[in-house]
Amino acid sequence: MTTENLHSEPQENNVNNTENIVNESINPESSPASENHDEEIHDEVEQHEHEKLTSGELMNKLEALINAEDAGANHRKFNAIKExxxxxxxxxxxxxxxxxxxxxxxxxxFKFEHPLQSKISALSNIFKEKYDHFHKKQEAEQKDNLEKRQQIIEKLKNLYSNSSANTNLFRAIREIKEEWSSAGQVPKTEFKNLNNNYFFHLNQFYQMLDLNKEYREQEYAHNLEKRNQIIARAKELQHEPVIQKALNELQFLHKLWKEEAEPVAEEFRDKTWDEFKEISNKIHERKSELLTQIEGEQLANLEKKNEIIESIKKLTASSKEPNHNYWQQAIKKVEELRSDFLKLGSVPRKLSNQNWNDFKIALRAFNSSKNDFYKSLKNSQHTNLEEKLKLIKTAQDNMNSEDWDIAVPLFKKLQEDWKKIGHVPRSQTNKVWDDFREACNTFFNNFRAKNNAQTDDWKENYKQKRALLDELKEIGNDEGSVEKIENIKTSWNNIGKVPRDKMSINTEFNKTLREKLKLNRINEFDLKEEGLSESQITDRARKVKNQIADLEAEIVKLENNLGFFGKVSRDNPLLKDTFEKIDEKKAQLESLKSTLHHIISGE
Structure with missing residues (x-):
């Protein structure tokens, strides 16, 4: 076969054969529509994975993308994470x-700035600068690559039209194809025409090569080996655990198949292509499995989110009569539900907006019902505040009182009434409690201090009165008995109070006194105290008058204090001692009035 034959014009039948070779190598999965679909699937998978990461982990991913050398090439990933x-x-x-x-x-x-807002904005500005730089650099590289590819096409054109007789066509076409494969990207507007031009001249070369069986067989054998390598790698991808990784590499294998594994001998064309296509289809079936898995997880998330929405609705429309404790527990529960809702992953995209709107509406309805309750509660709290202020005023007016018989039960009742009154506005809670507690503490501290101070004196008084009582019991109706009784009574009246639990000695003394007076056949008012001068009698009358005035004041005060109680009755355990005290003081008052009468009249 001569060199001229190698460079002669291709025959018509060879042209048709070459077209068949080119046409059978085109993979439908590598079409632009399919590539866009794969990109959408890839975005869907990445979005699903992003939902599983915390905000902090996503921020770390953003920073890692920016710090990468090819930061600008990752704009799709950056925007997806940012979104x-x-x-x-x-x-x-x-x-x-x-x-x-x-x-x-x-x-x-309302004013609130999220702590991540400024950081995301700063990272976006940095990334934009890197992307702009990358884009300009890419445009320059694509322009250079365009020139390189145009030069490669010229070299290919010269290979089949102007090559010398000593040219090793097999080696030359290998070098051209390798150069073409590694020449890099060109502007998208130029790619289609450039690619068609390259394959046109490549087909022209193969038509010329058909005239030389030796070169054709070498080319076929090389391409068949390349196809078998691609098929072997595709088989391995069937078991790749990361489906998206398998899909990405499969797309690259189809590119190699088209650019570096064409043509092969006719008996291997359909066989190898069918095998590769079958493996590709199986890998793409896994893509459906992945989407089905994601869809199942999203539907499960949707169901859980809808359950959370229903739970919030039930808390809002409770059949019970809501009170403060109910709403406090409901608020805590809704916070937990809200947190669970936000932690759940994505839902089907077509239902995402509706699901989110339902969640917001449920939250708003809950907050509205809660606010209505606390607005009405606020009104009742003001009423409660007025009631507590009245109790505070009463406590403060009586906190220095030493009329223990009436004041002690009064303060106990004030404390009981305080417990029955509900909540007051939060801003006043501490103040009113502190004021009330201070008044109560002042009273009871005084009460304890007075009791402790008087206890010892009262015990001594009791001893003295006990001795006088014993002495009185020994008196008979002998001569001088009346004088002894008068002396004992005078001494008795000059002794102060005794402890509360010993007050029965007064009753015992009065009873014994009446017995002794009856025994001696004299009236109590006939008793005189010997040795008293006229001035002393006047002083005694003055003292009795003062005692009468004090008793009258005490009786009025005791009766007024009874007005603090809602139901005044002798059957009330808290008031029993008070009524007895009033009766006793009234009896003492009548006795003192009679005594004063006798002192003044001199009878």
Whole structure:
């Protein structure tokens, strides 16, 4: 075969054969529509994975992308992560807005800046600069690559039209194809025409090569080996655990198949292509499995989120009569439900907006019902505040009182009434309690201090009265008995109080006194105290008058204090001692009035 034959014009039948070779190598999965579909699937998978990461982990991914040398080439990944973060930021801002509204504050006063907002904005500005730089660099590289590819096409054209007789066509076409494969990207607007031009001249070369059986067989054998390598790697990809990784590499294998594994001998064309296509289809079937898995997880998330929404609705429309404790527990539960809702992953995209709107509506309805309750509660709290202020005023007016018989039960009742009154506005809670507690503590501290101070004196008084009583019991109706009785009574009246638990000695003394007076056949008012001068008698009358005035004042005060109690009755255990005290003081008052009468009249 001569050199001229190698460079002669291709025959018509060879042209048709070459077209068949080119046509059978085109993979439908590598079409632009299919590539866009794969990109959408890839975005869907990445979005699903992003939902599983925390905001902090996503921020770390953003920073890692920016710090990568090819940062600008990752704009799809960067924007996808940024979009996920901004969605979360918006959710949290919306949540803060709901909290602001739930506290009864005006929405116009809402101000909140999420801590991630400024950082995302800063990272976006940095990335934009890197992307702009990458884009300009890419344009320059693509322009250079365009020139390189045009030069490669010229070299290919010269190979089959102007090559010398000593040219090793097999080696030359290998070098051209390797150069073409590694020449890099060109502008998208130039790619289609450039690619068609290259394959046109490549087909022209193969038509010329058909005239030389030796070269053709070498080329076929080389390409068949390349196809078998691609098929072997595709088989391995069937077991790749990361489905998206398998899909990405499969797309690259189809590119190699088209650019470096054409043509082969006719008996291997359909066989190898069918095998490769079958493996490709199996790998793409796994893509469906992945989407089915994601769809199943999203539907499960949707079901859980809808259950959370229903739970919030039930808490809002409770069949029970809501009180403060109910709403406090409900608020805590809704916070837990809200947190669980936000932690759940994505839902089907077509239902995402509706699901989110349902969640916001449920939260707003809950907050509205809660706010209505606390507005009505606020009114009742003001009424409660007025009631407690009245108790405080009563406590403060009587906290220095030493009329223990009436004041002690009064303060006990004040404390009981305080417990029955409900809540007051939170801003006043501590103040009113402190004021009430201070008044109560002042009274009871005085009460304890007075009791402790008087206890010893009263014990001594009791001893003296006990001795006088014993002495009185020994008196008979002998001569001088009346004088002894008069002396004992005078001494008795000059002794102060005795302990409360010993007060029965007064009753015993009066009873014994009446017995002794009866025994001696004299009236109590006939008793005189010997040795008293006229001035002393006057002093005694003055003292009795003072005692009468004090007793009258005490009786009035005791009766007035009874007015603090809602139901005044002798059957009331708290007031029993008070009524007895009033009766005793009235009896003493009548006795003192008679005594004063006898002192003044000199009878």
């Amino acid at each position: 996920t973060l901004l969605q979360r930021v918006n959710v949290e801002i919306e949540d803060q807005k709901h909290q602001h509204e739930s506290e009864g504050k005006a929405i116009a006063d």
